[in-house]
Amino acid sequence: MQIAVGAMMHETNTLTAGxxxxxxxxPLQGAAVFEDHRWMNASSAGGIIQTLQEAGAGIVPSYFARxxxxxxxxxxxxxxxKSNLLGGILSAESLDGICLALHGSMFVEGLDDxxxxxxxxxxxxxxxxxxxxxxxxxxxxxxxxxVSAANALTGYRTAPHTDAFDTGARAAKLLLYSVEHxxxxxxxxQRLPMLLSGEQSETAAQPMAGLxxxxxxxxxxxxxxxxxxxxxxxxADSPHSGVSAVVTATEQASSAxxxxxxxxxxxxxxxxxxxDFTTEAYPLPEALDRALEDPGQPVxxxxxxxxxxxxxxxxxxxxxxxxCQRGLGSVLSAVVADPRAEEQCRQAGEGxxxxxxxxxxxxxxxxxxxQLQVQVKSLAAxxxxxxxxxxxxxxxxxxTDRRMAVTDPxxxxxxxxxxxxxxxxxxxxxxxxxxxxxxxxxxMLALTxxxxxxxxxxxxxxxxxxxxxxxxxx
Numbered sequence: 001m002q003i004a005v006g007a008m009m010h011e012t013n014t015l016t017a018g019x020x021x022x023x024x025x026x027p028l029q030g031a032a033v034f035e036d037h038r039w040m041n042a043s044s045a046g047g048i049i050q051t052l053q054e055a056g057a058g059i060v061p062s063y064f065a066r067x068x069x070x071x072x073x074x075x076x077x078x079x080x081x082k083s084n085l086l087g088g089i090l091s092a093e094s095l096d097g098i099c100l101a102l103h104g105s106m107f108v109e110g111l112d113d114x115x116x117x118x119x120x121x122x123x124x125x126x127x128x129x130x131x132x133x134x135x136x137x138x139x140x141x142x143x144x145x146x147v148s149a150a151n152a153l154t155g156y157r158t159a160p161h162t163d164a165f166d167t168g169a170r171a172a173k174l175l176l177y178s179v180e181h182x183x184x185x186x187x188x189x190q191r192l193p194m195l196l197s198g199e200q201s202e203t204a205a206q207p208m209a210g211l212x213x214x215x216x217x218x219x220x221x222x223x224x225x226x227x228x229x230x231x232x233x234x235x236a237d238s239p240h241s242g243v244s245a246v247v248t249a250t251e252q253a254s255s256a257x258x259x260x261x262x263x264x265x266x267x268x269x270x271x272x273x274x275x276d277f278t279t280e281a282y283p284l285p286e287a288l289d290r291a292l293e294d295p296g297q298p299v300x301x302x303x304x305x306x307x308x309x310x311x312x313x314x315x316x317x318x319x320x321x322x323x324c325q326r327g328l329g330s331v332l333s334a335v336v337a338d339p340r341a342e343e344q345c346r347q348a349g350e351g352x353x354x355x356x357x358x359x360x361x362x363x364x365x366x367x368x369x370x371q372l373q374v375q376v377k378s379l380a381a382x383x384x385x386x387x388x389x390x391x392x393x394x395x396x397x398x399x400t401d402r403r404m405a406v407t408d409p410x411x412x413x414x415x416x417x418x419x420x421x422x423x424x425x426x427x428x429x430x431x432x433x434x435x436x437x438x439x440x441x442x443x444m445l446a447l448t449x450x451x452x453x454x455x456x457x458x459x460x461x462x463x464x465x466x467x468x469x470x471x472x473x474x
Contacts, residue, residue, distance in 0.1 A: 001179060003052050003172075004089040006062035007045045007101035008081050008118060011069040011139065013235045013311025014107055015459065016451040018071035022080055025065035030088065033064050044135040045101040047168025052099070055176055060095065062088025068403060069311035078108040082118055090125055097131045097175045098122065101168060104140020104155075105233035112239055116145025123149040131178040131185065135171035137161070139198065140230045142189055142244040151178060151185040152248040155228040157212055159203045160433055174226055174248060185225070186254035190265035192243040193468040194272060195234045199304060199430050199445060199454050202278040207271040214267060218260055223253025227264060234456050235310055241464045243268060272469055277454070279431060281445035284322055291424045292328075296441030298422045302429040305450030308337070312451035314403045314428050317359035317370045319448060323426070324370070324393040330423035334398040335387070335406050342401040345376045345388035352376050358399065378416045389415040396422070407433035430454065 010020065033039050033049070040046040045064060052059050063084040089098060108114045115134075122132060131151045138156040146153065152174045156167050178185050201208045215227045226248040232241050245264035249257035279302070282290065291299035301319075308314040314337040323331050341356040348354040354376070359369045374390035374397070381387070386401040398415065406427045412419055419425050419439060427436060430452065432443055445454070453459060457471060467474045 001057045001096045002060060002092060002094055003057045003175065004060040004062055004092055004095050004098045005045065005048055005052070005100070006085045006088060007039070007064040007066060008085060008106070008115070009066040009101060009103040010073060010106040011103050011137065011233060011311060012073060012105060012107040013069060013071055013451055014237050015235050016071045016311055016313055018313060020067055020070045020073045020077065022077045024067040024070065025077070025081065026067070027063060027065040027081065027084070029063055029084065030061050033061050039064055042165050043101065044164045044168035044171070047165040048099045048101060048135060048172045051169040051172035052176070057176070060089065060092045068405060069309055070403070071311065073106060073108045073114070075109045075111065078111065078114055082121070085118070086122060086125065089122065095126065095130055096179045097133070098126065099172055099175045100132070100134045102134050102136055104136040104142070104230065105236055107236055107238065113143045113145055116143045116149065119149035120145050129184070131175055133171050133175040133178070135168045136230065138229070138231055139233045141232045141236065141238060141240050141242070142191065142230050142246060143240045147187055147189050150187060152187055152226060153228065153246050154226045154248065155230050157203065157215065159198050159201060159208070160431060162434060170226065177225065183250055186249045186251050186257050187246070188254070188258045188261045189244050189246040190261040192265055192269050193465065193474065194243045194269070195241060195456050195464070195468055195471065196231050196243060196275060197234050197430070197454050197456065198231070199277055199279065199281070200275045201231060202431055205278040207274045211268060211271065214264065218264065221256070221260070223250045223256060224260060225249055227260065229264070229268060235452055237461050237463045239463050239465060241468065277445055279443055279445045281447055284319060284446045284448050287444045287446040288322065288326065288328070288424070291442070291444065294442050298419055298425045298440060299442045299444065300425045300427060300432060300436055300440035301444045301446050302432055303426055303448050304430050304445050304454045305448035305452055306428050307430040307452040308403045308428055309405045309407065310430055310452040312428070313337070313360060315360040316450050319426050319446060320395065320397060321370055323395050327394070328424070329394045331426065332396045332417065332419060332422045332424070333426045334412065335400050335404060335428055336397060337400050337403045339401040342386055342388050342399045345374065345390055345399060346379055346386065348376050350376050350379055380414045382411055382414045387411070387415055389417055407435065409435055409439055
């Protein structure tokens with residue numbers, strides 16, 4: 001049994017000014033993926049590969065590209081990824097199936113549905129008999145082209161996403177079932193006109209907890225192989241925006257699958273007014289007030305409007321300016337991405353004092369660069385990211401030379417920082433990672449402006465299909 005495997009993963013924020021180029025995807029070609037822990041240990045691609053290996057399948061590794069969420073992908077970058085991914089798959093002499101790790105909410109200059117384009121091109125090349133199965137992010141935006149070209153789609157069932165590997169394993173098992181039983185599978189979906197952020201839909205809280213339990217129970221019905229909810233990505237102004245219920249079934253159960261997709265969609269729609277922030281959420285001044293009043297520490301506050309894990313620029317200084325203006329102490333702010341400021345700190349060296357201009361000019365967000373005199377406390381480089389920990393106006397700040405996901409407190413430890421020693425820790429994030437949730441004596445969401453404003457009714461959408469909830473009263 002020969003199975004081709006590849007990956008194209010990017011969550012694209014169309015509201016930010018930046019563009020995403022090939023080097024940010026750090027692509028790998030062919031068998032190099034087997035030696036790369038980033039892919040093999042906790043990703044959906046790793047779940048696919050290891051499950052196929054355990055089943056004794058021959059694996060044809062194609063092309064693997066993944067980047068931190070960011071702005072529109074350049075057309076040249078997408079064309080390169082597509083060419084290499086398809087080329088690696090089509091180079092195989094014979095294939096029994098194809099299993100891909102995709103995100104599902106990637107957007108490209110001049111192309112609204114790159115996953116649909118990729119899958120349609122692949123289907124045209126391999127014909128209708130070769131099964132194609134995809135593991136997707138929970139925040140995928142499902143399109144007719146994706147459903148038409150693929151045999152099965154399965155998505156994460158946790159937010160924060162802790163089951164990427166398991167989702168890949170499930171995708172591989174779906175493909176193995178199809179190949180071994182010579183069953184082409186039936187894939188159906190039902191779209192809902194709804195925008196929803198991850199900060200309103202963590203799976204440990206209601207109503208998502210109950211909805212996800214419903215998926216687990218439906219999966220055991222006769223002929224139903226997999227069900228998923230895909231929530232879309234609200235920081236993409238897309239003509240395909242919406243929530244979807246997706247069902248993969250045996251060919252014999254295709255009629256039942258369509259009914260179940262409608263049932264799952266109706267259950268989700270019925271709960272639409274129950275979705276609210278799953279972490280207590282306040283405007284920034286109120287979040288700071290409540291943090292100071294709380295006896296515990298650290299109180300971890302997510303600066304949600306500048307969240308790099310949803311594609312924000314990570315260079316706004318609104319929250320840092322507020323802390324400095326109030327003269328607060330025992331505060332850590334992490335992370336502001338500013339390569340020029342980080343280089344100045346590195347040149348000054350540990351213990352050095354330097355004047356920096358921190359942050360990008362964003363007058364529309366009320367957050368101009370800050371003029372600061374800082375003392376450099378420590379310098380480090382972790383996984384290719386250079387960082388400086390500095391003190392300014394009594395506040396400790398982490399500055400990096402590039403955008404990064406603030407999900408692992410181990411990054412702070414590498415700089416000699418113990419976050420438990422601070423009254424308030426402000427991180428550029430949406431919902432907090434499990435590691436920061438465990439660290440926090442109390443967690444809050446600061447409702448701040450930026451590329452990832454969680455107040456969706458403030459976003460000037462132009463291409464989202466209307467009417468759509470909650471922008472419209474439906």
